[in-house]
Amino acid sequence: MIDVLYFAWVRERIGVPREQVATNAATVAELIEELKAREERYALAFSDLRALRVAVDQELTDFDASLVGVREVAFFPPMTGG
Amino acid sequence: MIDVLYFAWVRERIGVPREQVATNAATVAELIEELKAREERYALAFSDLRALRVAVDQELTDFDASLVGVREVAFFPPMTGG
């Protein structure tokens, strides 16, 4: 089980801020494919990966990052702090 | 008559912060030559012009600046504000 978190419009499209996901996905990209296959709201949220960023265990990374030993994956748009 | 002002170590070497000078010098450089010829303390203060800056009527300028119509000339070392 991996905690999957969503922020900003990704959260709004998927409808929840976080959920636990049972997955055997080896990478973030595989996890995204699994989620997209589940329901339309995921397919919509993940339709353009260029508009998304991902953090694995609270570190910004790439979509090909491994999920081995990972507790938490977060998806969100580019950040707008400051 | 021109008001001549001195600041920082130039003031200390010449011994006064300002004085009125009767001069027919056409340029700052000529005024400096006149002052150097007066007394040793002027010769000392003006011995290395690279270490000096000049303002004419409160505007930073060069030693070849004209003194026509000028009320005030100031000599000082490079500034150290901020």
Place this chain on the structure above:
Amino acid sequence: MTVRIQTESFDAGAELNAFTDTAAGAGAVVSFTGVVRDVDGSLVAMEIEHYPGMTEKAIATIVSEAQTRWDLAGALVIHRHGRLTAGDQIMMVATASRHRVDAFQAAEFLMDYLKSRAPFWKKEMTQSGNGWVEARDEDEAALDRW
């Protein structure tokens, strides 16, 4: 270094004075304060969302990087989240150094990285609707200079 993530407002002047006191002897102190702007008079509120846990880690990493690159006597980051309105202070950064160039550069570096690498997202509620503030290409490009 001090990093605070909070919903409460803060007094930038009081923070600057307290920071300057702790960094005594530094000589040069630079601060940046970000204020909610109401560009066309239609802003009702700004909601700032963040990623608790990652926010603190990301900012600590950014501040550590600044401390490696410049000779800093101290660094302060305060960033609010939650609901703000026009004129509210969103965040502030302060840096102290013996050298003014170091203090300036470190503050600019912190701002550039906070903009694009700290997990905050701004949503604007306006009279004509709500929308997430989009990241600007120039903010991403600003990272290239470091």
Place this chain on the structure above:
Amino acid sequence: MTVRIQTESFDAGAELNAFTDTAAGAGAVVSFTGVVRDVDGSLVAMEIEHYPGMTEKAIATIVSEAQTRWDLAGALVIHRHGRLTAGDQIMMVATASRHRVDAFQAAEFLMDYLKSRAPFWKKEMTQSGNGWVEARDEDEAALDRW
């Protein structure tokens, strides 16, 4: 713009807050504060001499130039003269703009020009003697980037 040349101390935090209030709507406020440093523990006092009349004109010219170059909602310069001791605030600059880059650049520009083009001279009184602070080549060179 506000320019103040004074012997009295000032409260940088209170000045920052007042400045931010007047520049409301700007979004980005940058401040720089310079503090008297006692590098080796021997500083008794620092005397700052200036050229009344020219100082105000030179700073007004520098601030006007900054306003021409950047999109500023406001600019503040406070510079003290007279006798100061370690830890005293010497001067401060603040800039406000809609754009953080403009606020930062204008503040750095003001500092670089105040260093080398505003008629102030610092003398340090130390336990081992007194001496005028010498202008540094790097401060003069800093002007070339503008």
